[in-house]
Amino acid sequence: MASGKIIRYNETKGYGFIAPDDGGEDLFIHVNDVGFPLTDRCVGQRVSYEVMEGQKGLKAARIQLLDPPAAPRRAAPTTRLDDEDDEDCEVLSAEEYSSEITEALMETAPSLTGAQIMKIRERLIAAGYARGWVVKG
Structure with a gap:
């Protein structure tokens, strides 16, 4: 084995x-x-x-x-980025993830303030690092 x-x-x-x-x-x-x-x-x-x-x-x-x-x-968190053919397991950079979070928040909750968006983004990025969904860079 x-x-x-x-x-x-x-x-x-x-x-x-x-x-x-x-x-x-x-x-x-x-x-x-x-x-x-x-x-x-x-x-x-x-x-x-x-x-x-x-x-x-x-x-x-x-x-x-x-x-x-x-x-x-x-x-x-893993830094392996070579699984291009598996979209369900894509690992994003913190910048890419942050951008996607901001866009989603602005579309679904346009009344959020900039400060609220920043706090939500910070928490989601921390969770992304912990689970290996996000890498620094």
């Missing part, structure tokens, strides 16, 4: 990616191929797995934790 680290997982959508220890392209993972309760807090965990051919290329299957944590933890 191969080994690697979970680098991204979206609990709501039920899929994510593993970075293999021996390098190469990240492998797709789906909740149905995991032998333990998988949550977005599993990002950063080391796992063993088998490589299989999936509908869109290689994927990991029969995934097992190698070192179960005493308590769930979060990994630092």
Whole structure:
């Protein structure tokens, strides 16, 4: 069995990616191929797995934790930007994310003040960093 680290997982959508220890392209993972309760807090965990051919290329299957944590933890945000073909997992720069937040707030709540928009943006960007949706730069 191969080994690697979970680098991204979206609990709501039920899929994510593993970075293999021996390098190469990240492998797709789906909740149905995991032998333990998988949550977005599993990002950063080391796992063993088998490589299989999936509908869109290689994927990991029969995934097992190698070192179960005493308590769930979060990994630092990832800076991997090479998943261009997976729009659901796009990582944005803080500037891009901030721009999108501002536009959405102005369209949906035009009565917000500039100060309110700034506070909301600050909180959402912090959440984006914590979940790996946003990278500095």
